[in-house]
Amino acid sequence: MVDSQTKPRTEAVEERIFHAAETVFHTKGFAGARMQEIADEAGINKAMLHYYFRSKGKLFEAVFEAGIKKVLPPAVEQLASDHPLGLKIRRFIETYLENMSRNPKLPGFIIAELNRNPDHLRNIAMAEIAPALPKIRSQLAEAVAEGRVRAISAEDLICNLISMCLFPLLARPVFQSILQLEGGKYDEFLARRTETVTDFVFNALRP
């Protein structure tokens, strides 16, 4: 309460705006989002948005960058860990699937916005990501050479892992209809995926 003079509740408002912006941008995208809707969601005046964040673009950038930081580091961290290959794959699926089920709309948001403006990636720190690929590549090559796993490229393995984890979240509406898993049924299906995807990958990698 002492330093309430230096920061007189400013943070509370800025945070409310930011979280409201996340909600709206994640569902509507940049082009579909309306500043008025974000203001309503935050329960404050529209002019406040411009007071705290200068423009719609700046606000979006903040939300997008925060989204990237929620998605990439956890994945990279797992892939670059010192765990043996099998455990690494298992942990990757577990943490990633659980992490994303907490922000189901985040992957779709990032992918959609990235397709519309790939330059967004230029501002992202690729330096942290670079080491993970060679590491898993050599780890995989070793396991293949020892005959512990079938031959597969690191690219295909990573691509398959991420695809099977994320796509069911993105395509929820379609899958829900096609697979006839309405309402809660689909959430149960997703919950089971940690196990089923792990099994699927492990079986695929048997020599």
Next chain:
Amino acid sequence: MVDSQTKPRTEAVEERIFHAAETVFHTKGFAGARMQEIADEAGINKAMLHYYFRSKGKLFEAVFEAGIKKVLPPAVEQLASDHPLGLKIRRFIETYLENMSRNPKLPGFIIAELNRNPDHLRNIAMAEIAPALPKIRSQLAEAVAEGRVRAISAEDLICNLISMCLFPLLARPVFQSILQLEGGKYDEFLARRTETVTDFVFNALRP
């Protein structure tokens, strides 16, 4: 030329508009698309868009529905075919991957718009899709019972297949960076996927 009186080149213009609309909507989405941009792309006047299609919404609906028809039927057709399970899976991956590489932006467009308004699916004929699921389900159960493939639910199998086929198209910008496959390298990677995905799935299904 005789019936050029009843349809005096009307089709040519309408088609040009429609294809231009596909291009723009597929890349920018509904909210991000501009009627002016569609008109420019078609090389005609903006007012013509409203003459042939009443509104932006109507034009979008036409494009969206056409998109769905390019995506769903080919998939369902393969899944509902009379081929034995192994061949069916192989054909599914082949045709689907090849089909979509001809319209790389289509899956992302459909998924993004569907997440923003799931009601789009209500207007789609689900009747044609319904029979495919039970068919593959029984086919799979039979193969499992005979010990020819490992136990897996039809939902997980279909979900994994489609995920591994489509997600690399959606997430192209991210994967291109993460996997360090710039430019043409990524297209080569995608071209190889028909084979690598088929192998991966077949290996996963070994008893």
Next chain:
DNA sequence: GTCTATACCTCGATAGAC
């Protein structure tokens, strides 16, 4: 059927009082 001009509106952004 095709074009120009324009009406009408929504939205992002700012000015200015408090």
Next chain:
DNA sequence: GTCTATCGAGGTATAGAC
């Protein structure tokens, strides 16, 4: 810091001449 009022750009849609 917060609100109200409003400006101005840019968007969809239409009116009307040709």
